[in-house]
Amino acid sequence: MTETETQEKEAQIPTNLRLLLILEEVARRGVPVKPSDLIEALGLAKPTVHRLLQTAESEGFLQRDLDGRSYGPGRRLRLLSVNTMSAEHLRTARLAILRSVAEEVGETCNLAVPDREGMIYLDRVETKWPLRIQLPVGTQVPFHCTASGKMYLSTLRQKMLEGFLSAGNLKPRTERSLIEPKALQAEVRRISENGYSTDDEEFMTGMAALAVPVQDGQGRLVGTLSVHAPTQRHDVGSLMSFLGTLQKGAGALSALLTE
Template sequence: MPNDQASSKDSQIPTNLRLLMIIEEVVKRGVSVRPVDLIDVIELPKPTIHRLLQTAEAEGFLQRDIDGRSYGPGDRLRALAINTMSSERVRTARLAILKGLTEEIGETCNLATPDREGMTYLDRVETKWPIRVQLPRGTQVPFHCTASGKLYLSSLRSNTLTGVLSARPLEKLTEHTITSPETLRDELAKTRQRGYSTDNQEFMTGMIAIGVPILSPNGRLLATLSTHAPVMRCSLDHMKEFLEPLRLAAKKLSELNGNQ
């Protein structure tokens, strides 16, 4: 009898949709997901859920977490997400927003997305000033000492953040880099409360940055929008005057993503 019930339940969802639905649910949750978390949502038997998760892991779309039981996005799924966001139609509209922002504030603007080891620049528009920092599209920067990275860390759940901060020592890149996990936690709490992040020469000596989140309709961080400049041209206090146009541009980018 139980086998008949499982078989009936298993047949309710078309075979070619099952794996896609599981991947969709993992991405939607934004945290590592255990097989038991998917059973009630996907409404497939436990053995089927396990088999589909193992298939997605083997093909690189999902990746098993450190606990050995839960799953998160794999390299192939992250590449798919970036390629989707970089499609020509979407990218044209996105670059128009970035160009308008860069012209308004007069400094380089970056769009970054979280990856496994750091933040990856998805797009950027350079300032017209001759003195500028060259970080081309595709560059990956650390989480702990960049405006974009600290925004991402501030969006993580407490236990996930603990895992990230305890995984390895925080590398000291400049004399201003925060290398104490406790101090960084305090900085991330401030970031979360005020809704923006700063980089006060923590990634590169002589460079400052400020960033705001690009959120999904349900409030999840999708990407970050930031601007940076050399300290010889701009102070951090002056850069905070860019927050209003940055937030307006982030709202437009969020709406653009929602209309894809």
């Protein structure tokens, strides 16, 4: 496309829509995006794209990737996504699904979404048992030692996973936490192959958990559906009997995103 053609195409896009289109494209791709990719996809001029990227970065809607050139969702864009998913009608439908899963499983079910530093509980339905593990909505838990977090790690590109593993944030939460990068990478590889993740007292002594992915229409992980229970009632082996129930619930949650 010539410079004149680019200018003509850009002139057809309202000024107040250009930044929204950039944010939409970054979110749609699901991987860090270079300015050249946005120029080609949107037909905006190079100076316009760079100026809008700088604005979005300074305001926290986008952030630079590890390579220093690409851009991905920033904290404010991720928060916008969470708030959108928490809209009243969507939350009502989500809670109905979680309630159905929790009743069938008989234990607490959680919907968690990834944030910059860990997984955040977006919704949950508590077990009716008096002995329960309290992790309220809004709680942030680590990636490396939780079923939900490891499920998320299993979806990362190899370069991003290696960056996470080498960052030195693998702090033990229990004596069973995987904090050796090679061991965690092998675990993440198994999770990717199996399509589910477990937590065998790695995050909290006396707690077991099982998680499956909730995906968007393009098959990308947007969250996880998980169940956790005290080991007095369930170990990882017995939780596995609920895998089909969780997968069915995750499929229903995924369908909400495409309606």
